Amino acid sequence: MGLLALGTALDWPEAKKRADQVRKWGIEQLLANWRRARGKERNALLWGDEVEYLVVALDAEAKKARLSLAQAEILKSLAQDEASWKEGNSPFSQDKEHDGEEPPHFHPEFGRFMLEATPGKPWGIDFKDLLKVESNMKWRREVAKAHMAPNEHPITLTTFPRLGTKDDYIQPYFAPSGPALRSQFVPDEIANPHIRFPTLAANIRSRRGRKIELNVPIYRDENTPQPFKDPTVNYDLHDWPEDDDVRNGAAKDDHVYMDAMAFGMGSCCLQITFQAKNMTEGRKLYDQLSPLGPILLALTAATPIYKGFLVDTDVRWNQIGGAVDDRTREELGELPLKNDRWRIPKSRYASNSTYISQDPRLRKEYLDPDLIVDEDIKKILIDGGMDNLLATHFAHLFIRDPLVIFSEDLEELDLNKADHFENLQSTNWQHMRFKPPPPDKDDIGWRVEFRSMEIQMTDFENAAFSIFIVLVTRAILSFDLNFYIPIQRTTENMETAHARNAVLEQKFYFRKDPFSRRRQNQHSSSGSNVSSAASSTDNTPPASPSLSPVESEYELMTISDIINGSADGSFPGLIPLVESYLNSVNVDVETRCSLASYLELIRKRANGTLWTGAKWIREFVASHPGYKQDSVVSEEICYDLVMAVDEMTQKEGRNGTVGWELLRGKRS
């Protein structure tokens, strides 16, 4: 999340009145930018990873782990170091290993207990660059740690296991039930104090008409009460009108109930952004990576605990979706449509719903026939010269209201900026994001962001997954791979990925044959495999009567089949594809060997030889002497878990140290 200029943020009723203006201006900015940038070519692949951390303070005496709300101080001191580096005094260079590398960037996040770190400069595809990713991630962690109190640690767990419990899980302590979040579990101070964040949370709640409502199924262990009624819910609170929510049935039996944006947006993710050669390549990567989103979500599963309880899901995704779900009862379909314009099937944070590539392989049947689109906005875009597919995509994103509006920004429309466009674009948190070049930065091209992965506990894993995705994009472009399936199947896959141990126990829709059979073309007149950069204007994909039925193109596969290839050889597997790609380029010995260790991790995660983070955390809790088989993750277990995770980030499971089950396997 980039931070925006300060100003006067409008409360919801006011913001709502100005929503149309922001959307209209946003679309004008998009069109102006699209006209300027549609022919933009950037010859180099550049990419970046974003790693997010929880800042956890360990209290060895009380045996407690607490979230530290010291984000602002930590960032300030990091920024000072970065500034002095720019002046030529390098506070970073004690470490020879990173000579010549720019120091990492740190960014605030929604949670005041979170940090985000990105590499100082984007990565390229030079294989030597790929070798630097892991050590750079480790460096980021060291730099972050160096700016924290001695007992504070940057931890890459997706969520803090005891966020929102009754005890003092934050430091310094603040009581819950503030005016912005109105949560009975977390205080307003849990969020970044920058006006954008409390406003975002308050306006989501206000637009929605009640607090957000998360019910995650409890993991039922031997001694878990039946039915399970979340014992942390207070039914007698009367501070805010929203305190009625629980009396009206917001908290469901057999579920862990949560009521604030912090439970979702306080999760850490691993996101990768790629710069494409041009808009055409960007649109292709957006489409082709989309079906991989749920697969990588299940493969990186690391979120089995919420609010002190083991839950029956393994990933964070839907909790974030619910945590920023600003849909009204009418939009949700709970009331007949009266004031709102349409029913909306998904939260603003959800799997993506559009394909945007002008690709002859994109069949009409892959698109969502029930996609909600703002037809007026689509018409403006098409009248402005944009093709149908891309206009549909943005007109779909623009069905949402802008949530945070600064009144100062509404005085004059500046077509050389993208602030209004970004207001909508960056609050559509879909698992893929297609990013136009920023108007003020000439050196940046069209980009695609892959957003579904969960953060992993060690930098080895985070580097492995980042680099794997990069290599997959190279294989997609080199082999002209085709992963299209109807986009609703990807939505279903995203739900499937939530199941406990989905990586081994569930099957996912995936395309059976990823190859584009264009061999025939080579022998006839037109055989170039490189798509032309020219963009034609009309582009509703043709229905394809001569092709086999869409349903015969895909089937349910295990993640192991998708990643490693199916045993009968019918599906090649992403790793064999990547290896085949690597065999076609010149890779030096050292790089190939580290890449091999990354691919090995992913191969073994997929086939179950190595555990996911979620499974490891479950096993850690289950085997803890303080665990009573009642789904409760106590303060003591939480403390030991954080200690173990911190040790794991150092030793990485080598020689049978903690975490070997998910990192190395036996005896290596």
Next chain:
Amino acid sequence: MKLILSTSNIMISGETVIRHLTEKSNVELINSLRDNFLAAQQSSTTATTTTTPSSLPTWTKQDNDTLYIPTASFAHGLSEERPQYDITVKLFYLPGIPASRRCAHTREAIDLVLKELHVDSIDLLIVSFPGILFDADDDSEEETLSDTGSEEPDDFDNMIQTWRTLEELHAKGMISQLGVAEFGSERLARFLPHTSVKPSVNQINLKDCCVVPKSLILYARQEKIQLLTHNDCMDILPVGTTRELLGPGERGAGILASAPDATDGVQGHVEPQWVVKYTAVVKDRGVVENKGYFALADVGSCVQERS
């Protein structure tokens, strides 16, 4: 007669590029040749082509004493400007073929690649001499000797002789860098003093383990030779496989005659001479745009005597 077998661009042809773990590593070449023959056959049955005067299939093309299998159109070059690409070529000299032919073979192979990619130079040429097998475990280069003599180790003087040819092409600007494959540190140390253009690359096959002898790493670093990995096998195109590919059987292309006295195809012995693999990678994006193979086999009664 010379037979020039080609795969055309295998990056866009689907699964032939995927090697299953159990398969031999020349499966990419063999499968993509077979695949390309098949595709050419199919498109020739639908297209109206003028029939070749001989009994040869319409999807091949005879040019004097050379038969292109399938017809190589050389119609498509690379899509971007030449400087955007890294073009790597690996030339496999095959076992049992006299080293004296290598000078001509090298030129033939390079010419075909340049023609195919519409370029006038390549960035890196790696040559693979037959019979050298790098053993990562002990760094002693094992030279595979067999009783039949068909895989006799390559003579050191022949390697030097061959290298002279490469140095000439380098001097002409056709090749920017030269490389060898499967050299251990001892062989490199013996080889380097005889070269005027040093190899800048040594390509080794790591199979599945990542064990590289320290002596080689150190020596390569000292001599500024890059150690690259590959996944090719030594005997990339055996005679038997070639016969099967081109023969009349179910899995063959029907180029060769079904019996010594039959008239349904080309008569005589077939002897593969060399194989060349080329890849064109868009430098800053790491995209492999074109990859393919040519192979040349002599066939007929006039197969040259081995010297």
